[in-house]
Amino acid sequence: MADIRGFRGFRYDLGSVGTLSDVVAPPYDVIDTALQQKLYDASPYNAIRLELTRDEPGDDDQHNKYTRAGNTLREWVAANVIRQDTARGLYVYEQEYTVEGATFTRRGLMARVRLEAFGKGKVFPHEQTMSGPKEDRLKLYRATGFNLSPVFGLYPDEGEVFALLEPLIRSAPPLVAKDHLGVTNRLWSVTDSATVSKVIGLMGPKPVYIADGHHRYETGVKYLEERRALGEVADDEAAPNFCLMMLVGMSDPGLLILPTHRLVSGLAANVTAPQLEAALGGHFDIVERTGTDARAAWEHIEMDGAQTTLGFGTVADGQWLVAKLRDTTVMAELAPEQSDDWRGLGVSVLHKLVLDRLLRERIGGEPACKYVHLLSEVTDATAKRECQLACLVPPATMEHVERIAGNGEKMPPKSTYFYPKLLTGLVFNSLKKD
Known part of the structure; x- marks a missing residue:
C-alpha cells in the first residue's frame, strides 16, 4: 500500500509578499535563463530564489546557489514570510488551462507520501532518470531541508476521493495564482x-504511478538514506521518510498527456520526401501524403489512434507524409528485453526502428532530437529550417503508463508530457520537522 499522510505545510504569508502570482514559479526543469530572470524581477520573494537560484561570480563549495537558497529560505521562515500551517491536512490543487483552443480543469491533492525504493512497494516509476538532475536536487535538499516542489503522482480511481473533498472545497474560497503560461492555479487547505482520515483510508490500498518528478522522488530516497546514516532519522514517522506529492486520479477529466514530437538534426544529408519513403518502405506503408499541410498529417494520426502511425515532415522539400508500421514483429528483434506494450509505443517505434536503424542505414549521420509538444512549435521550427526532419508522434495513454510501469518497466525518455507543470511555491514540505 502507498502510505499517504496529511501534513503541516509551509506557505507564503500573502500579507508579507503580496500577490501569490508574483511569488510562484514553474519547476526547475522547464526554466531557461530568460524565464529565470523574469521570475527574479517579479518579486524579491519569488520561489525561483529557492527552486533555481542563479550562479554568481566567485561561487565555490562553501558559497554557491545551493547555500544561497538555504540561507534565503531560513531567512524567510524566520521573518514569517513563509509560515507553517497550524493544522495538519491535505491541500487540494486545481489547474485550469487551455490547449489548442480547448479548456481543461485538472484536480488533485497534495500530501506526504512515504518514500520507498522503486520495485519494493506500491510507488512505480514510468520513465528513466539521469544522474545530473538528481545530484543537483540532492544538493538543494541538503542545503534547504525542504521539498520545494511536489512530485506528480497518479492513482487509479473512480472519483471516490473527490466525492469526499468536493463539499469542503466548494464552500471555501481558494488561493489563486496565474502563472506565466496563463494557467489558473487554485489551492484549498x-x-x-x-x-x-477517510481520504487517507481510500488512498491506502491504491498504487501510485509517478507521472513527473522522478528525479525528485529518487533524490528523496537518497536523502533519506543519507540522513539515516547520520543518525538524523529518529523513526519511521520522521519527516525525511516522506516526500511532497501531488496525487491525481487517472480518471480525472482534466488529466491530459500531450504528445512529444521530435525535431531531428544530425543526419548526414538533408532528406527529401522520396528519400524518406525509400528508407521507410521496407517496414511502413505510406498511408497519406499531405503536401505542405502538417495539420492534415496530425489530424490523420489523431483519427487513426494507433501508436504505430507516425507523421514525418522533410524540411528540405517541405513535404509531409503519414506512415504506418506494417508488421510489429520487427520490434521484438530490436527490443527483445522489453514487453509488447513497450515495443508498441510510438516513441519506441520511432527511435528503435526509424531513427536508430532505418535512417542511420539509409541516410547516415547521428540523429539528434529536440522535443516539442504543440503542432505550432513543429511548424515554426520547420519554417525556420531549425531541423532536417520533423516527426509527429501520438501521445502515450494512461493505460500505457499503468501497464508498463506496473510491469516494472520504464518507458523511453520523453514518452509522456503531463501539461501543465505543477507550480513551485504553493506549499513547501519540511524534511526536518512535522
Missing part, C-alpha cells in the same frame, strides 16, 4: 480530520 482541507483540515477536517474526519475527511482527511
